[in-house]
Amino acid sequence: MSNYRFKALEVTLTRQRKPLEIPTDKVSNYFGELTFNRSAMQEFLTREAYQKLIDVIEKSEIIDRKIADQIAAGMKSWAISKGATHYTHWFHPLTGATAEKHDAFIVPVEGGKAIENFQGGELIQQEPDASSFPSGGIRNTFEARGYTAWDPTSYAFIMERTLCIPTIFVSYTGEALDYKTPLLKSLSVLDKHATSVAKLFDRNVNKVFATLGWEQEYFLVDAALFKARPDLSLTGRTIFGHASAKDQQLSDHYFGTIHERVLNYMAELEYEAHRLGIPVKTRHNEVAPNQFELAPVYEETNISVDHNQLMMHLMEKIARKHDFQVLLHEKPFKGVNGSGKHNNWSIATDTGVNLLSPGKTTASNFRFLAFMVNILKAVESYSDVLRAHIASAGNDHRLGAHEAPPAIISVFIGKQLSATLDEIEKQTKKGKMDANGFNLNINIPKIPEILLDNTDRNRTSPFAFTGNKFEFRAVGSTANCASPMLALNTIVADQLKRFTSDVNELMKKNVRKDEAIFQVMKKYIKESKRIRFEGNNYGDEWIKEATKRKLNNIISTPQALKILVAKESIKLFEDNEVLSERELRARYEIQLENYTKKIQIESRVIGDLAKNHIIPIAIRYQNTLIENVKGLKDVLDQKTFVKLSRNQMQTIKEISEHVEEIKDQVAAMLEERKKANKIEDIEKQSLAYNQQVMPYLDLIRYHVDKLELMVDDELWPLPKYRELLFNK
Ligand code: ADP
Ligand code: MG
Secondary structure, three states, rough: OOOOHHHHHHHHHHHOOOOOOOOHHHHOHOOOEEOOOOHHHHHOOOOOHHHHHHHHHHHOOOOOOHHHHHHHHHHHHHEEEEOOOOEEEOOOOOOOOOOOOOOEEEEEEOOOOEEEEOOOOHHHOOOOOOOOOOOOOOOOOOOEEEEEEEOOOOOOOOOOOEEEEEEEEOOOOEEEOOHHHHHHHHHHHHHHHHHHHHHHHHHOOEEEEEEEEEEEEEEEEEEHHOOOHHHHHHHHHEEEEEEOOOOOOOOOOOOOOOOOOHHHHHHHHHHHHHHOOOEEEEEEOOOOOOEEEEEEEEEEHHHHHHHHHHHHHHHHHHHHHHOEEEOOOOOOOOOOOOOOOEEEEEEEEEEOOOOOOOOOOHHHHHHHHHHHHHHHHHHHHHHHHHHOOOEEEEHHOOOOOOOOOOOEOOOOHHHHHHHHHHHHOOOOOOOOOOOOOOEEOOOOOOOOOOHHHHOOOOOOEEEEOOOOOOOOOOOOOEEEEEEEHHHHHHHHHHHHHHHHHHHHHHHHOOHHHHHHHHHHHHHHHHHHHHOOOOOOOOOOOHHHHHHHHHOOOOOOHHHHHHHHHHHHHHHHHHHHHOHHHHHHHHHHHHHHHHHOOOOOOHHHHHHHHHEEEEEEEHHHHHHHHHHHHHHHHOOEEEEEHHHHHHHHHHHHHHHHHHHHHHHHHHHHHHHHHHHHHHHHHHHHHHHHHHHHHHHOOOOOOHHHHHHHHHOOOOOOOOOOOHHHHOOO
């Protein structure tokens, strides 16, 4: 008897280990060699074109056609020198993946020959016939007009012998159809308002940019085992599977020695990432078996987001070369930790100051605290907006599952900083100014050095201050970081704008600048108190406490997404010109539909597998038990038979009970799906999928997982958790 599971196990267990084939060069020798970075620009562009491109990157200047042609020519020569044959505009449509459509450089010329050609126009703008990308009704399919436009701030790069040009993707009428467009707008509005605030403290500041350092968690499973699990291939997660007798209870995987086969994968992944200029730095084993994490050094947010998208692509590609499948899903396995993507975020000035780094002087601490208080206030005002921007079907399994932050957004700032804010709140003294115009008697408390120490940490908070940056931990592992980042940038920008106006208001009444700043800070500290939580976010007490504080605990994606189109969100994004109401409504629709489809697929897959894989096997095994009992009856006297067949009979009955339950639940689920499919309102439909269809997944799973424990291992068709989680 052979089944897919055993074939897959055989392949896995007899795999030949491949030797690692990457150069042993110093990383600095090849770092960024596949990007059109500044040194490549210098080498391949005229001095005029180079200078112009730098101005475009640094000062957002507009490019004219002549220069565009020069840049395109230089980029083409560089790409061809690296072996590229094609070029593509590379963008982030709202499907969540990245998109490319390749065109060859060659154009035929007379005499049956061809030359390589690439014009400025092709660099700057393209019109992919992209009618199948989600647009949430903005772009009717018959119009089919969306275009991509070059984002010169993110270096072009080469992948698969193709020159990839990072672009935004917008509809013909100018609406964003991607993640990058609103991200860039949010960065620009944050720059504007953060610079105004930073200027209150230092007139030399002319630009503020957001920095992002993400930490990507993922699982690796052997490719053969992965292929033998249709649920993993079709939904990214296991919808069945009894827990392995041993999984993460001994915590022996976390930070453990990295297995050789995995290390080879990581080494090649890092090699390719480094060639693409992605500064990957950290790698380690995570909590769950076969779970890992990688993190680069932080970068400017737009670049970092591109790099994360590129990295997820590379992870899948390189995994295939190593006969692994990478699982980016937030919760591939029930009962063991899921995967997140911490977004470490800060803001820095063009004068080289990290605004979230406590300073050494009174003045720099004053500035630090002002930004800190504004961020607290921003999150307090817009916690639901943040929640909406991390919502996904996958992340629903993770948030609040006692391994990741709950769906309640709160902020952890640590004991020291809390004490500092409390102290400010209580101060009433007014006093004299020092030479720099700062009131010494306001007595900005000195921030203890210990803040920079990693000891004062709370790993359970969804949004935690970690010494010189915030760590947004509730982001899911498959997310495009642009989504949480554009939300965070916008709420902070909006808050800083209000801060400036509140301070100006007081100054108009002849309150001195520092006194005005201080008063507004005090007010914000009071107002934002409810968002601060230093305790254990995993505990049930916190849920009670949060209810008292009127903080929302939005546990499902359809409910979370609704905030996108709530009045406060529309006003926020329109006021700051990041997203229009029409764009928000489009995003809302797209994400709801995406959610509904995901649950629909999971529900179909569980139904199919239960009926075609599980039940027939359970019955086959039950038949052998029945044969066995019949045989016992033949050879034993009645009294002994009754005594010795008790447990067998019980198992036979239990199998039938589970099989019946599964059939009933699958049928009932199908009915609910039919009802849900008839609902035309997509909001109601997604709620029906969430509330009426989804619960059946767990009900069915319960019985299948029971059967897994009863049925002969020889017959069981799907690789088991112990096989998926422990094979390398
Ligand atoms: P962990 O959270 O796992 O303890 P670290 O605190 O060392 O790890 O850093 C995590 C991430 O934070 C890294 O990607 C790092 O580059 C990033 N990071 C550090 N400083 C900043 C900053 N100023 N802005 C954004 N990200 C930062
Ligand atoms: Mg972290």
